[in-house]
Amino acid sequence: MTQTFPDYRQAFADLAAELRAHPQFTVERFELGEALSEADIRGLEAETGYELTDDLRAFYGQMNGLRLKWFLNPELTEEERQAFFLEFPDMDVENSSDEYASAAIHILPLKEVLTRDWADEIYYEPEMGFHGQALSVEEFHQSMRPFDMFSDYRACILAFTQKKDPTVFLLDDHHGVWDESKGTDVRSYLNFILATKGQSDARKRWLSEYQGYTQRVSFEAP
Template identity: 75%
Template sequence: MTQTFPDYRALFTRMVDELRRQSLFVIERFTLAEPLSMSDIQALERETGYELTDDLRAFYAQMNGLDLKWFLDPAISDADRASFHLEYPDMDVENSSDEYASAAIRILPLRDVLTRDWGEEVYYEPDMGFHGQSLSTEDFHASMRPFDLFSDYRASILAFREKKDPAVFLLDDHHAVWDESRGTDVRSYLNFLLATKGQSDARKRWLFEYGGYDQRVRFDQGS
């Protein structure tokens, strides 16, 4: 039986409302783009040749992108700050730059995901292969599409196989390292963002695994 797709527009709005009610957080920006019609989504698939999953179609039918950034209020106590287990608390907490934001989500509009020219941002040597398959550099970048560019240092991508069956992977080290991430599905990824409130470091703690690109993990809201 097909699961009903959650109302992520309402869930992310509720999450940000909860952050705003607490004195620990500074919300710098929060925007949910307008939905795409299913006919517009299908037209983009035909135009680009990419076949989306049902979950991706359902997400973009709710919002054509999401932009959130928050950081911890610099005035909070050291104890409150330490409770967030940030990788670089001296930068992530007080530095409001996009590179080291405590938490951010920047899911791109669907057209950008499927057509953006960003090959120079991702390192690849063809003899490294990709999921056991040797690809040309051009085909490699066509397979790895930008999805959630939440920082200048790390990003999450949709990795397609022959323009089908995308999984979400994490890029690290200024988008250079792609083969030290496990993959997950879109719904799990969105549920994880909600559970962690988009904390930047949490994605690495969850998905990082040396040579883990052949592994797949799931995350259920509330687990």
């Protein structure tokens, strides 16, 4: 039975509204890309040779990319900050820099996901392999496509196998650690970043595990 794809466009709009209404938070950026038509999506698949999952097609059929960045209001007093962290000790939402953003989402437009030349943005040594596979630099960059570039320190990629069956993995440490992440599906990933409001450390806690790439995890909407 085919599952109905959730209305993520509305869900992310609701999240941004919730954050903006919170006096302790500052929303610096919120942008939803215009929806792609099915013809646009199929055209990019045909042009690049990548085969998307139904969930990826449905997501880009709602929005061609997404940006959200928020952080703890810098105008809070020290007493207010301390009170916040006593109440929410697991929330890391102070850092507002793009490089180490504590809470951000930056899902790229589909064409950029499938065609971006990002050799200078990711560290890779061919002899190290990827998840136990020896790949040339060209093969690596073709298989590991940028997806959610939420900071310069961490990002999530779509790992394709022969341009099919993409899985979401986490890159850590300035995009240099790429083999210590569990994988997940696109719908679970979207559910998770909604539930955790795009917190960077939450992604790491969920996906990072030594040689975890053999594992697959899922996350249902709350």
